[in-house]
Amino acid sequence: GQQVMQIPQYQHxxxxxxxxxxxxxxxxxxxxxxxxxxxxxxxxxxxxxVKSGEVKKQKRLTFQFGExxxxxxxxxxxxxxxxxxTYFCAVGIIFGKGTRLHILP
Amino acid sequence: GxxxxxxxxxxxxxxxxxVKIECRSLDxxxxxxxxxxxxxxxxxxLMATSNEGSKATYEQGVEKDKFLIxxxxxxxxxxxxxSAHPEDSSFYICSAPFSYNxxxxxxxxxxxxx
Numbered sequence: 001g002q003q004v005m006q007i008p009q010y011q012h013x014x015x016x017x018x019x020x021x022x023x024x025x026x027x028x029x030x031x032x033x034x035x036x037x038x039x040x041x042x043x044x045x046x047x048x049x050v051k052s053g054e055v056k057k058q059k060r061l062t063f064q065f066g067e068x069x070x071x072x073x074x075x076x077x078x079x080x081x082x083x084x085x086t087y088f089c090a091v092g093i094i095f096g097k098g099t100r101l102h103i104l105p
Numbered sequence: 106g107x108x109x110x111x112x113x114x115x116x117x118x119x120x121x122x123x124v125k126i127e128c129r130s131l132d133x134x135x136x137x138x139x140x141x142x143x144x145x146x147x148x149x150x151l152m153a154t155s156n157e158g159s160k161a162t163y164e165q166g167v168e169k170d171k172f173l174i175x176x177x178x179x180x181x182x183x184x185x186x187x188s189a190h191p192e193d194s195s196f197y198i199c200s201a202p203f204s205y206n207x208x209x210x211x212x213x214x215x216x217x218x219x
């Protein structure tokens with residue numbers, strides 16, 4: 001089945017700095033989803049990307065789908081403590097390993 | 106948004122006992138639900154797909170006799186961990202698809218087997 005490689009595994013940033021996590025696939029994806037899991041919580045759906053080169057924004061979050069539909073990224077501008085958690089990309093029901101974001105005060 | 110509930114949220118049991126976990130879609134029908142397992146600081150590993158009215162589909166390496174799944178109705182799926190052992194201790198999460206590729210997750214069940 002389809003798999004996605006997600007990097008980095010961990011990221012520590014100072015509050016106010018930007019953060020980016022990347023997902024890569026060796027095969028062309030029809031779509032990709034992003035989820036956020038807060039510490040102790042469950043994954044929450046953020047967005048789905050479908051179109052080649054698609055860019056979607058949710059406040060400080062920017063999601064991109066590569067032109068070849070083999071990679072995707074999630075970028076957070078000016079991180080806040082509420083952004084703490086693990087961000088997963090997913091292809092349907094298969095999840096990437098996630099990037100754990102820790103914010104330093 | 107759609108809500109998925111899961112019960113119990115936490116369970117501690119002795120080795121050898123069986124534990125049943127319920128997953129309910131509260132405001133929508135789900136002919137399919139998914140069961141995941143998550144170890145601390147790790148990703149979600151898909152265990153099985155629960156299908157209403159038919160047998161569950163298990164992922165490779167998941168013992169179907171160990172993890173019994175029953176999708177009793179369009180809003181309820183249950184996972185029973187039979188003869189639980191300490192290595193079964195984990196965070197079990199169910200999900201239901203609300204729309205195309207959008208999963209709604211239950212709050213999870215933390216199982217500790219002593």
